[in-house]
Amino acid sequence: MAKSLFIAPTSTDSGLTSVCLGLLRALEQVGVSVGFYKPFCQVVHQADATHNKGKDSSVEFVRSHSHLKPPTPITLKEAQHALNHNKSDLLLERVVGEYQKVACTVDVVIIEGLEPDQDGTYITRLNAEVARNLGSEIILLTSPKGCNPIELDEQLGFSARLFSGQNEADVLGVILNKIGAPKERKIPGMTTLTAIPPEDYRNKCNVFSSGQYRLLAEIPWEPSLLAPRVSDIARELKVDVLHEGQMQTRRVHRVSVCARTISNMTEILKSGTLLVTPGDREDIVVAAAVAALNGVPMAGILLTGGLLPDQRVIELCRRAMETGMPVLSTTTNTYETAHMLAGLSRSIPIDDPERIDTAMNLIAPRIDTDWLQEHLKVPRQTRMSPPAFRHQLSERARAANKRIVLPEGHEPRTVQAAIICHQRQLARCALIGSAAEIRAVAASLGMELPPDLEIIEPSEVRKRYVAPMVELRKHKGTSAEMAESMLEDNVVLGTMMVALDEADGLVSGAIHTTANTVRPALQLIKTHNNAKVVSSVFFMLLPQQLWFTETAP
Structure with missing residues (x-):
């Protein structure tokens, strides 16, 4: 029989989904x-x-991110109607039946509860009744929101009593989410959002230090998870789209309500900034256009008051808009628009898989799965799932600690990948290229290049590979001049590093063809003595299984 974990939030805005x-x-x-x-x-x-067009975000995310097909939830309105007409037994019977459809094929079921609200006492009742009827163990989910340990103790104690059985509470543990989040919600960009120093809840909360409840995860507040796409803002506020640009992918990390002179606004023209300004402030529009032409990927411009710049100014800024900068327009004034932006939904729309995937990757490593697995006494599956494969691959990469050279050091996706690999400690990446240009690319992406991420200036190291290359290619009559010319290609330079065991591998192909990537390896490293044909392999992550297949040589 499957065991179930009921996730019960103790307050709103806890990041339940x-x-x-x-x-x-x-x-x-x-x-x-x-x-x-x-x-x-x-x-x-x-x-x-x-x-979400009436669809449930949690269910849709699970369906799109896994092989699972959970049943469609009952609407809260329908549940409330059943409770008001003394049909709670029929309601819970339906819930149990839907649960059994899920539980019959798995070992553990995660059950998402309801968020409490100000006047919905029936929500707490529903959570408790569902958990009791399904025989679930309770995991309380709370966001401390600046509580001190004593206050958090009281909050968790009260919430746990709502799920208590006749003899003892059925609460298994607690997940603390958004630790360090600011107490008050402010308009992004008008007041800087900064995390508050976190408390040592694990040691200072009595419910944890006494062993009453297990602290299963401490998840820090991550402001980037609040960053909606420009398209989300346009859809929610129902504003006009004057120029779509890259509104489906550009994210708003800060909002700047701007009515300053150009000299006083240069510091706010940054990657991820949504500039809110009256539509007749043509000087601000032109300044934003200049920033876009200089490679700053601003989130966009929102023009207020139902005003538009002169058509001649719009034409002047046309090239800037072609860089992908979205331009929106609203009839509300700047003050009203700012408050509408402050009241945006924090939920992740179902058509934003990137954001939910980022949230899942932030949370998953912080869950105490070792303790949970031991508590639940659930054996591992004999068939490896795709998530398990990715996790195992990452762990093996960390353990191997390989040095990987990246010859396409100026390519934005390569720079981004190198930063991510460095942060996740998947490999010791070395970018080949001009340090200044690489830092500029990182800045244009709104990313900070780690100070210990290795950058190799090709002009400074190229000459010391000339002699070894001449030696490797002497059977082809390669001269020093020929070798030096070939080493102008960073793929060849990186391949020499691998050939001399200075690097463990090379990754290329973002801007180079497969032939240009593989050819230097065949010329300098060559195949094994017993191998004459070069082939490759694909790992295919199917919904429930992992497959691999060899491609044509």
């Missing part, structure tokens, strides 16, 4: 056969219905 999906991914990565069930569909913010 993200945590449930993060827990799902964490258990999948360690090989647990896990399912997902959400009994009731709840609309927390009015805009959620606009973004």
Whole structure:
């Protein structure tokens, strides 16, 4: 019989969906056969219905990010109607039946509860009744929101009593989410959002230090997870789109309400900034256009007051808009627009898989899966799931600690990948190229290049590979001049580093063809003595299985 974990939030804005999906991914990565069930569909913010077209975000995310097909939840309105008409037994019977459809094929089921609200006492009742009828163990989810340890003790104690059985509480553990989040919600960009120093809840909260409840995860507040796409803002606020640009991919990390002179606004023209300004401030529009032409990927411009720049100014800025900068327009004034932006939904729309995937990857590694697995006593699956494969691959890469050279050091995706690999400690990446240009590329992406990420200036090292290359290619009559010319190609330079065992591997192909990437390896490293044909392999992550296939040589 499957065991179930009921995730019960103690307050609103606790990141319920993200945590449930993060827990799902964490258990999948360690090989647990896990399912997902959400009994009731709840609309927390009015805009959620606009973004998701009536669909439940949790269920849709699970369906799109795994092989699982959880049943469609019962609407909260329908559940409330059943409770008001003394039909709670029929409602819970339906819930149990839907749960069994999920539980019959897995070992553990994650159940997403309902977020409490100000006047919905029936929500707490529903959570408790569902958990009791499904025989679930409770995991309380809370966001401390600046609480001190004593206050958090009281909050968790009160919440746990709501799920208490006749003899003892059924609460298994606690997940603390958004640790260090600011207490007050402010308009992004008008007041800097900064994390507050976190408390040592693990040691200072009595419920944890006494062993009453297990602290299963401490998840820090991550402001980037609040960054909507420009298209999300346009959809939610129902503003006009004057120029779409890259509004489907550009994210708003900060909002700047601007009515300054150009000399006083240069510091706000940064990657990820949504500039809110009256539509007749043509000087600000031109300044933003200059920033875009200089490679700054601003989130976009939102013109207020129903005003538009002169057509001649628009034409002057046409090249800037062609860089992908979105331009929106609203009839509301700047003050009203700023407050509308402050009230945006924090939920992740179902058509934004990148953001939910980022949230799941932030949360999953912080879950104490070792303890959970031991507590649940669930054996590993014999068949490796795709999440388990990715997790195992990452762990093996960290353990191997290989040095990988990246000859396409100026290519934006390569720079981004190198930074991510460095942060996740997957490899010791070495970017080949001009340090100044690489830092400029990183800055244009809104990323900070780690100070210990290795950069190899090709002009400074090229000459010391001439002699070794002449030696490797002497059977072809390669001269020093020929070798030096060939080493102008960074792929050849990186391949020499691998050939001399100075690097463990090379990754290329973002701007080079496969032939240009493989040819230097065949010329300088060559195949094994017993191998005459070069081939490759693909790993295919199917919904429930991992396959690999060899491609044509």
